[in-house]
Amino acid sequence: MEQYIIALDEGTTSCRAVAFNREGCTVAMRSRQFRQIYPQSGWVEHDAMEIWNAQLNALKELIRDLDLSPAQIAAIGIADQRETVVLWDKHTGKPVYNAIVWQCRRTAPLCDDLKQSGITEVVHKKTGLVIDAYFSATKIRWIMDNIPGVKEAAANGNILAGTIDTWLLWNLTGGKAHATDYSNASRTMLYNINELCWDEDILNMLDIPQAILPEVKPSSCTFGYTDPSILGASIPIAGIAGDQQAALFGQLCLQPGMIKNTYGTGCFILMNTGDKPIYSSNNLLTTIAWGIDGKVEYALEGSVFSAGASVQWLRDGLKIIDNAAQSQQYAEAVADNGGVYVVPAFTGLGAPYWDMYARGLIIGISRGTQRQHIVRATLESIAYQTMDILDTMQRDATLPFKNLRVDGGACANDFLMQFQADILGIEVERPPIVETTALGAAYLAGLEVGYWNKDALNAVWIPSKVFKPQMSDEQRFQLSQRWHEAVKRALSWAR
Numbered sequence: 001m002e003q004y005i006i007a008l009d010e011g012t013t014s015c016r017a018v019a020f021n022r023e024g025c026t027v028a029m030r031s032r033q034f035r036q037i038y039p040q041s042g043w044v045e046h047d048a049m050e051i052w053n054a055q056l057n058a059l060k061e062l063i064r065d066l067d068l069s070p071a072q073i074a075a076i077g078i079a080d081q082r083e084t085v086v087l088w089d090k091h092t093g094k095p096v097y098n099a100i101v102w103q104c105r106r107t108a109p110l111c112d113d114l115k116q117s118g119i120t121e122v123v124h125k126k127t128g129l130v131i132d133a134y135f136s137a138t139k140i141r142w143i144m145d146n147i148p149g150v151k152e153a154a155a156n157g158n159i160l161a162g163t164i165d166t167w168l169l170w171n172l173t174g175g176k177a178h179a180t181d182y183s184n185a186s187r188t189m190l191y192n193i194n195e196l197c198w199d200e201d202i203l204n205m206l207d208i209p210q211a212i213l214p215e216v217k218p219s220s221c222t223f224g225y226t227d228p229s230i231l232g233a234s235i236p237i238a239g240i241a242g243d244q245q246a247a248l249f250g251q252l253c254l255q256p257g258m259i260k261n262t263y264g265t266g267c268f269i270l271m272n273t274g275d276k277p278i279y280s281s282n283n284l285l286t287t288i289a290w291g292i293d294g295k296v297e298y299a300l301e302g303s304v305f306s307a308g309a310s311v312q313w314l315r316d317g318l319k320i321i322d323n324a325a326q327s328q329q330y331a332e333a334v335a336d337n338g339g340v341y342v343v344p345a346f347t348g349l350g351a352p353y354w355d356m357y358a359r360g361l362i363i364g365i366s367r368g369t370q371r372q373h374i375v376r377a378t379l380e381s382i383a384y385q386t387m388d389i390l391d392t393m394q395r396d397a398t399l400p401f402k403n404l405r406v407d408g409g410a411c412a413n414d415f416l417m418q419f420q421a422d423i424l425g426i427e428v429e430r431p432p433i434v435e436t437t438a439l440g441a442a443y444l445a446g447l448e449v450g451y452w453n454k455d456a457l458n459a460v461w462i463p464s465k466v467f468k469p470q471m472s473d474e475q476r477f478q479l480s481q482r483w484h485e486a487v488k489r490a491l492s493w494a495r
């Protein structure tokens, strides 16, 4: 009887259930989308009940289609969209309000007030984060302040809160386990990443009762068992991590200095920094990568706001390509960018520029400019933005890095990957399985139940394609310099 590990990959737009075998190969995947709710400009919500049903349906469909008996599921792992938070009634299990999504900006004014009060440095040292509406803390505060009765119910011990991993765990275990892992806790802006506890000072500052928060556990541990009424048996839920940390684990970036970049709508770049947090002087985030084998490891994180999104803009906005994959063909149809640079600062620029008033530009256009040049320059911009973050990481961490491991939808683009290797001057490695988020959650769960062992896992990682840098140092320098010139012109545009 062959056994499998099932990973639940609960992302921002869909819930996937993926079965992996002992070789770490995907056996099958099922997914369900759920609604994005935009009640006001800048607000983003999810219906937590809909997420639970979507995740459960994807899981049940996977089990049915593979004709698995419960005994064939060695364990379940969960990766989630991080930061998004839900509060629910402990007795009825009903959410008191929609989940407030990581992208939601509604608490920006509250964050401005917190910054005004001069606690930025303290919060950074305690949590590794910058004060921002992105993180869960102010979202919890908003629900308690704005939904009648919630503050009182929370004070009376009738409310539970959690990121989506916690919500799924609580439902899967029939309300028995209210827990999360270190990596998710470290995205709430309430967790002290040095002392490994919910931070009393920050909780007091935001008037959030600790009792509503989940217990924080290692990422690879037995969080609980599925309630038999759900899948017909008690199956261990043995791994949990935030999706970007899960991808770092799935890429087996287990040594300090190893980096992965996920090229999706945006890019999420994480570098393993080992067992000590490294604080950035350039507003990169310090976060917990995972807790495993009795210790906690940390990562530095930087994100690019517009990566695959700029390819979508070529397709849907400019309508100069028919589909995302075609961007490669167009980029390769010209010998170079023809002097054209695109800075896709549609919603400002993140690290290391941190300019919310930056706006996009296309510069260097001449009479000879063709659409192929613009497509090529757009793909190149994804690589340049990644380069800027990696340069910053190297300065902050002073850790040498040898290569970059890649995943996410846009890493299928060979032109982009080759240009990325060229502009970084290091090898870019693409694994055969690009479902690395799910794989990371599966590994965490499988390690806990003895399905895999950590040493053997390292041998499993063989890239399916390695992109070697071919560009001369001089050309790399010239291109990067022109890119930085273009960025300068985009800064502050909307101020």
Ligand SMILES: Nc1ncnc2c1ncn2[C@@H]1O[C@H](COP(=O)(O)OP(=O)(O)O)[C@@H](O)[C@H]1O
Residues within 6 Å of the ligand: 011, 013, 263, 264, 265, 266, 307, 308, 309, 310, 311, 312, 324, 325, 326, 327, 328, 408, 409, 410, 411, 412, 413
């Ligand atoms: N071959 C390709 N070349 C460039 N971009 C691509 C390619 N395939 C997909 N993309 C981009 O990747 C993104 C989808 O990747 P995915 O990892 O599913 O993103 P997310 O998880 O953020 O939704 C889209 O923005 C799309 O434009």
Ligand SMILES: O=P(O)(O)OC[C@H](O)CO
Residues within 6 Å of the ligand: 010, 011, 012, 013, 080, 081, 082, 083, 102, 242, 243, 244, 264
């Ligand atoms: O669900 P994704 O892939 O969009 O990732 C979301 C990020 O983890 C948010 O921090």
